[in-house]
Amino acid sequence: MPEQSDGVIAGTGMGGGMDLAASEAETLEKVPGGPLGTGPAGKPRSLWSDAWHDLRRNPVFLVSSLVILFLVVISLWPSLITSGSPLQCELAKSQQGSQPGAPFGYDGQGCNVYTRTVYGARTSVTVGVCATLGVTILGSVLGGLAGYYGGVWDSVLSRITDVFFAIPVVLGGLVLLSVVTSNTVWPVIGFMVLLGWPQISRIARGSVITSKQNDYVQAARALGASDSRILLRHIAPNAVAPVIVVATIALGTYISLEATLSYLGVGLKPPSVSWGIDISAASPYIRNAPHALLWPSGALAITVLAFIMLGDAVRDALDPKLR
Amino acid sequence: MGRYVVRRLLQMIPVFVGATLLIFLMVNVMGDPIAGLCGERACDPATAAQLKREFGLDKPLWQQYLTYMGDVFTGDFGTAFNGQPVTELMATAFPVTIRLTIVAILFEIVVGITLGVVTGLRRGRPIDTTVLVGTLVVISVPVFVTGLVLQILLGVEWQWIQPSVSPDAPFGELIVPGLVLASVSLAYVTRLTRTSIAENKRSDYVRTAIAKGLPRHRVITRHLLRNSLIPVVTFIGTDIGALMGGAIVTERIFNIHGVGYQLYQGILRQNTQTVVGFVTVLVLVFLVANLLVDLLYAVLDPRIRYA
Numbered sequence: 001m002p003e004q005s006d007g008v009i010a011g012t013g014m015g016g017g018m019d020l021a022a023s024e025a026e027t028l029e030k031v032p033g034g035p036l037g038t039g040p041a042g043k044p045r046s047l048w049s050d051a052w053h054d055l056r057r058n059p060v061f062l063v064s065s066l067v068i069l070f071l072v073v074i075s076l077w078p079s080l081i082t083s084g085s086p087l088q089c090e091l092a093k094s095q096q097g098s099q100p101g102a103p104f105g106y107d108g109q110g111c112n113v114y115t116r117t118v119y120g121a122r123t124s125v126t127v128g129v130c131a132t133l134g135v136t137i138l139g140s141v142l143g144g145l146a147g148y149y150g151g152v153w154d155s156v157l158s159r160i161t162d163v164f165f166a167i168p169v170v171l172g173g174l175v176l177l178s179v180v181t182s183n184t185v186w187p188v189i190g191f192m193v194l195l196g197w198p199q200i201s202r203i204a205r206g207s208v209i210t211s212k213q214n215d216y217v218q219a220a221r222a223l224g225a226s227d228s229r230i231l232l233r234h235i236a237p238n239a240v241a242p243v244i245v246v247a248t249i250a251l252g253t254y255i256s257l258e259a260t261l262s263y264l265g266v267g268l269k270p271p272s273v274s275w276g277i278d279i280s281a282a283s284p285y286i287r288n289a290p291h292a293l294l295w296p297s298g299a300l301a302i303t304v305l306a307f308i309m310l311g312d313a314v315r316d317a318l319d320p321k322l323r
Numbered sequence: 324m325g326r327y328v329v330r331r332l333l334q335m336i337p338v339f340v341g342a343t344l345l346i347f348l349m350v351n352v353m354g355d356p357i358a359g360l361c362g363e364r365a366c367d368p369a370t371a372a373q374l375k376r377e378f379g380l381d382k383p384l385w386q387q388y389l390t391y392m393g394d395v396f397t398g399d400f401g402t403a404f405n406g407q408p409v410t411e412l413m414a415t416a417f418p419v420t421i422r423l424t425i426v427a428i429l430f431e432i433v434v435g436i437t438l439g440v441v442t443g444l445r446r447g448r449p450i451d452t453t454v455l456v457g458t459l460v461v462i463s464v465p466v467f468v469t470g471l472v473l474q475i476l477l478g479v480e481w482q483w484i485q486p487s488v489s490p491d492a493p494f495g496e497l498i499v500p501g502l503v504l505a506s507v508s509l510a511y512v513t514r515l516t517r518t519s520i521a522e523n524k525r526s527d528y529v530r531t532a533i534a535k536g537l538p539r540h541r542v543i544t545r546h547l548l549r550n551s552l553i554p555v556v557t558f559i560g561t562d563i564g565a566l567m568g569g570a571i572v573t574e575r576i577f578n579i580h581g582v583g584y585q586l587y588q589g590i591l592r593q594n595t596q597t598v599v600g601f602v603t604v605l606v607l608v609f610l611v612a613n614l615l616v617d618l619l620y621a622v623l624d625p626r627i628r629y630a
Contacts, residue, residue, distance in 0.1 A: 287479060
């Protein structure tokens with residue numbers, strides 16, 4: 001299959017990486033100057049400091065990182081902005097609307113929607129960050145080694161990734177997680193790592209194959225550098241950019257996937273607090289108490305959007321075609 | 324061309340075996356295939372042993388897999404534990420999901436490509452920005468939220484559609500569920516077409532076509548669109564499999580008795596035969612769709628010829 005289709009097959013909307021990457025080419029001709037941007041003193045900047053230079057001025061990057069920073073802070077210390085407990089519910093207040101102390105109203109069980117939405121951030125951020133870390137480490141090590149050494153292991157790995165792409169993600173989640181009894185985020189994260197690594201591994205493999213043909217890699221090899229030195233010092237810093245971009249966008253989709261699985265009843269289950277659980281629980285009485293569904297949904301959408309836009313902005317800044 | 328098709332077909336074999344084996348292992352190792360047979364309670368050991376012998380579950384796993392695959396290729400997908408042949412379930416479920424997928428694909432092609440062309444030709448204008456922001460919103464709102472909200476608004480509040488689809492699931496009732504199923508892919512198709520069109524708009528062959536005085540619509544449809552559609556076709560092709568598998572959420576919201584519904588029931592009741600059977604067919608659909616996409620390249624892009 002041609003390279004173009006890479007990354008699209010994962011199903012949960014991983015197609016972003018590709019079409020977003022393609023959008024850069026057209027900006028190419030607007031950028032004057034040599035292959036690298038130059039600083040005020042005329043000194044060439046590295047890819048990373050150049051990217052940082054661009055990112056600091058990009059409003060999309062600033063807004064999305066502020067949103068993400070806020071989410072991380074409230075998932076570490078939810079009591080900063082809410083005083084109640086997400087499990088403290090009074091049936092008498094069931095489905096009541098907004099009032100002092102409960103700006104988002106109460107859900108069907110009489111739980112404070114504001115408190116539950118704030119505490120739900122922790123689940124989503126934990127799942128997103130841990131799953132992305134796992135997927136990125138596993139995927140880039142396997143994909144990077146396969147791309148670097150090539151040969152039979154490369155073919156085997158490519159076939160294995162094909163196998164994983166052939167299984168719809170939500171379906172795999174249902175099958176694997178329906179038998180799990182533990183009610184923590186770890187089985188969900190484990191499943192995402194298991195089914196998500198091939199996506200990163202394809203990107204890492206392709207990007208290592210491109211980098212290893214560069215002259216400086218040939219030069220390092222001619223000077224007698226060892227494989228591990230070439231990989232870590234010369235290839236990794238240049239091959240890691242596309243991986244970071246795809247991983248950031250994937251982080252958003254993992255958060256969305258956790259909510260979907262919890263909605264289907266196989267992700268987290270009550271009494272865990274998660275936006276997916278809350279949305280699922282609010283759906284039967286959506287007509288009487290739409291606020292119980294809309295607030296967690298809104299929080300979920302903003303979180304996913306923030307990560308997608310962050311990935312977008314980072315890609316814009318890192319893409320070497322722009323320089 | 325012929326040799327290329329044969330090579331691609333051969334490449335499909337390990338992927339098919341791998342994917343079915345993976346699902347087979349997941350279902351059999353992770354779950355207890357007879358757990359759903361004795362109602363809510365666990366089976367007593369003697370009954371469990373007898374059931375296992377009866378269904379051949381006491382044999383080693385690889386033997387079970389081989390027997391199963393042998394049966395599948397003779398058209399026998401086994402019996403669901405309620406005694407109904409799995410093929411019978413498929414015969415009722417697949418037409419429904421195929422109709423739903425057709426509706427979704429049509430939305431992707433008609434709406435997605437149209438929006439993509441319009442925005443790609445008018446980059447930076449208000450309509451471009453509006454559509455781009457719209458696609459980002461659609462991508463970031465999870466499908467089950469979009470589905471629930473549309474169901475309540477259109478189905479219950481304004482009563483434009485039936486909130487729940489009847490068992491026959493005719494095309495007319497599947498329009499909104501199809502739109503929900505397509506929504507995220509629709510946004511990707513739009514973005515993909517847009518970037519592709521915007522990129523090719525400045526290519527030499529388009530300039531040549533304009534220079535020789537062809538009318539604008541002819542340049543767009545015959546020259547620009549044909550070349551820009553290649554990545555879009557890839558996406559839509561690989562999306563067919565994802566749509567059929569992803570229909571679980573949509574079918575649950577709108578109560579559609581298709582593949583997703585049967586799979587969901589099968590998984591909840593630990594009905595091994597149903598789950599493995601349906602997934603096997605879905606994997607086949609995915610692989611065949613990918614093959615067709617690769618062959619379509621040659622039609623769209625004359626530069627690609629498979630030797």
